[in-house]
Amino acid sequence: MMIKSCDRLVMIILILILFSAANLFEISLASAFDQNKNFQWEVDYIFRSPDCVENVVMGINGQFPGPTIRAKAGDTITVNLTNNLRTEGVVIHWHGIKQFGTPWADGTASISQCAINAGEYYVYTFKVDKAGTYFYHGHFGMHRSAGLYGSLIVDVADGLKEPFHYDGEFNLLLSDWWHQNVHEQAVALESNPFRWIGEPQSILINGRGQYNCSLAAQFNNTSGACSIGKDAQCAPDVLKVLPNKTYRLRIASATSLSSLNLAIGNHKMTLVEADGNYIEPVTVDNLDIYSGESYSVLFTTDQDPTKNYWISASVRGRLPKTPPGLTILNYQPNSPSSLPTSPPPIPPAWNDFNASKSFSNKILALQGSLVPRPPPRYNRRIFLLNTQNKINGIIKWSLNNISLVLPPTPYLGALKYGLDGKAFDKQNPPENFPRDYDIMKPPVNPNSSYGNGVYRFEFRSTVDVILQNANILAEGQSDVHPWHLHGHDFWILGYGEGKFTEERDEKNLNLKNPPLRNTVVIFPYGWTAIRFIANNPGAWAFHCHIEPHLHMGMGVVFVEGINQIKKMNIPDTALTCGLTGKLLVHNRGRG
Numbered sequence: 001m002m003i004k005s006c007d008r009l010v011m012i013i014l015i016l017i018l019f020s021a022a023n024l025f026e027i028s029l030a031s032a033f034d035q036n037k038n039f040q041w042e043v044d045y046i047f048r049s050p051d052c053v054e055n056v057v058m059g060i061n062g063q064f065p066g067p068t069i070r071a072k073a074g075d076t077i078t079v080n081l082t083n084n085l086r087t088e089g090v091v092i093h094w095h096g097i098k099q100f101g102t103p104w105a106d107g108t109a110s111i112s113q114c115a116i117n118a119g120e121y122y123v124y125t126f127k128v129d130k131a132g133t134y135f136y137h138g139h140f141g142m143h144r145s146a147g148l149y150g151s152l153i154v155d156v157a158d159g160l161k162e163p164f165h166y167d168g169e170f171n172l173l174l175s176d177w178w179h180q181n182v183h184e185q186a187v188a189l190e191s192n193p194f195r196w197i198g199e200p201q202s203i204l205i206n207g208r209g210q211y212n213c214s215l216a217a218q219f220n221n222t223s224g225a226c227s228i229g230k231d232a233q234c235a236p237d238v239l240k241v242l243p244n245k246t247y248r249l250r251i252a253s254a255t256s257l258s259s260l261n262l263a264i265g266n267h268k269m270t271l272v273e274a275d276g277n278y279i280e281p282v283t284v285d286n287l288d289i290y291s292g293e294s295y296s297v298l299f300t301t302d303q304d305p306t307k308n309y310w311i312s313a314s315v316r317g318r319l320p321k322t323p324p325g326l327t328i329l330n331y332q333p334n335s336p337s338s339l340p341t342s343p344p345p346i347p348p349a350w351n352d353f354n355a356s357k358s359f360s361n362k363i364l365a366l367q368g369s370l371v372p373r374p375p376p377r378y379n380r381r382i383f384l385l386n387t388q389n390k391i392n393g394i395i396k397w398s399l400n401n402i403s404l405v406l407p408p409t410p411y412l413g414a415l416k417y418g419l420d421g422k423a424f425d426k427q428n429p430p431e432n433f434p435r436d437y438d439i440m441k442p443p444v445n446p447n448s449s450y451g452n453g454v455y456r457f458e459f460r461s462t463v464d465v466i467l468q469n470a471n472i473l474a475e476g477q478s479d480v481h482p483w484h485l486h487g488h489d490f491w492i493l494g495y496g497e498g499k500f501t502e503e504r505d506e507k508n509l510n511l512k513n514p515p516l517r518n519t520v521v522i523f524p525y526g527w528t529a530i531r532f533i534a535n536n537p538g539a540w541a542f543h544c545h546i547e548p549h550l551h552m553g554m555g556v557v558f559v560e561g562i563n564q565i566k567k568m569n570i571p572d573t574a575l576t577c578g579l580t581g582k583l584l585v586h587n588r589g590r591g
């Protein structure tokens with residue numbers, strides 16, 4: 001006992017000496033830390049009332065949404081993530097971060113790593129190479145629906161400036177929320193008969209919404225006024241502004257299902273950034289944001305300064321059963337609790353897809369040299385037909401009639417150790433669909449198959465993907481799907497109606513100033529064409545960002561740079577499951 005307390009004393013003295021030395025050299029230490037941002041995170045289920053109804057949500061260090069990471073372009077982020085969930089695995093995906101040279105830090109269970117076991121930890125170390133508005137979220141099971149998300153903001157590197165000016169900024173992370181827990185949701189989606197999760201109970205802005213009451217009750221007669229203490233977990237996150245200033249609003253959507261339309265009452269917004277890439281400034285009254293997307297907008301506080309204004313996030317693209325998420329733009333020195341005097345902004349009708357298409361077509365790359373242009377030609381073009389269909393009577397989503405089921409061994413490790421054909425299907429999935437497939441009708445044969453093969457791209461080749469939408473199982477309906485690519489940005493070459501045909505549509509593709517992004521929507525009965533360069537050795541998910549749809553198989557896996565992958569030093573901790581886990585144990589036994 002004596003020795004132990006002596007030890008402790010020596011330790012305390014040592015720490016004190018180190019601490020005062022650190023204070024003496026404050027400046028040099030600060031700049032050294034500039035390059036490396038270290039975080040210790042613990043994921044846990046916590047009780048929380050995101051929409052004034054208590055529920056269990058996933059928190060990080062007791063916070064929901066998780067802590068915001070703020071870094072500078074070029075910084076290295078290290079997150080030591082401990083899984084305190086007790087009974088299930090976890091991973092975190094850094095959405096929009098390309099993970100050049102660190103594909104094992106992409107945080108996709110079964111693709112880039114094994115899920116972190118209960119009680120264990122995993123260290124994510126990666127570089128944030130480009131300024132922009134990003135977010136992070138769980139990528140195992142339906143953890144994003146369970147509330148595992150937070151913001152990741154990357155500022156321009158020291159000495160550089162954004163190509164626009166603003167006096168202050170705010171961050172809005174949008175999400176949707178169900179009262180049914182995700183375990184029940186997942187079981188429902190896998191049950192026979194299939195049970196759909198339905199529309200969310202609430203839209204959350206920075207993790208806060210109001211269920212069964214409305215901040216704007218005075219303007220509608222459907223729900224009563226909310227009585228929420230200002231410190232309540234569901235109190236709106238009010239944005240406090242000064243008159244006659246310009247603010248940057250960073251908006252990211254981590255929704256599980258909902259496409260949203262965001263507006264600031266009486267204020268116009270000028271879009272300047274999309275998914276971490278600069279766009280040609282365009283001024284709008286409201287904007288559509290799909291799950292997986294992010295934007296920066298500038299707005300000027302040039303309205304009557306004696307009033308406050310609504311900020312609203314309303315459901316689009318599906319028949320809304322959820323009231324808009326609301327918060328308040330509070331002109332100082334007005335009271336933050338004094339409600340706007342006019343009703344919340346009215347969004348376009350949920351099914352006004354022309355308004356959505358017109359908005360999407362307005363997003364173009366910023367002129368000049370800050371955004372690279374696409375190569376003029378592709379080396380390979382693949383078509384992905386998006387269909388809703390059935391396997392053993394359960395509703396699934398498929399690409400070219402294959403519904404993705406993730407294998408227990410992470411692709412990245414399987415590729416490194418040459419386990420193709422054992423860890424996942426050896427056969428490559430189809431690159432096209434039958435020419436006579438009628439996208440305007442429900443599938444003639446709704447039966448589909450499970451699969452987990454990969455699309456292999458030649459390293460550094462230019463790849464086009466034509467995402468082709470189609471009618472769902474029910475007559476007369478085709479859904480909206482936001483597609484997200486890991487490990488890359490892509491150029492959006494265009495959107496079109498009906499079935500893509502080279503003869504008709506090729507000439508209309510935009511190769512001049514297409515926006516560079518990591519998420520893009522496909523509209524009902526339409527197609528979307530994207531182009532990217534397969535220059536990032538790794539295994540990358542490309543999937544519908546609607547959480548239940550991915551769970552129902554709506555994704556594919558892209559692989560490039562297999563020779564480079566074979567030489568990579570992938571941390572063993574990423575691969576201690578499935579066949580790679582067995583291999584590592586076996587090798588160690590022999591070593």
Ligand SMILES: O=C1O[C@H]([C@@H](O)CO)C(O)=C1O
Pocket residue numbers: 196388395472479549
């Ligand atoms: O995948 C889905 O399934 C339901 C419905 O099509 C069948 O219940 C729905 O709304 C989806 O988006």
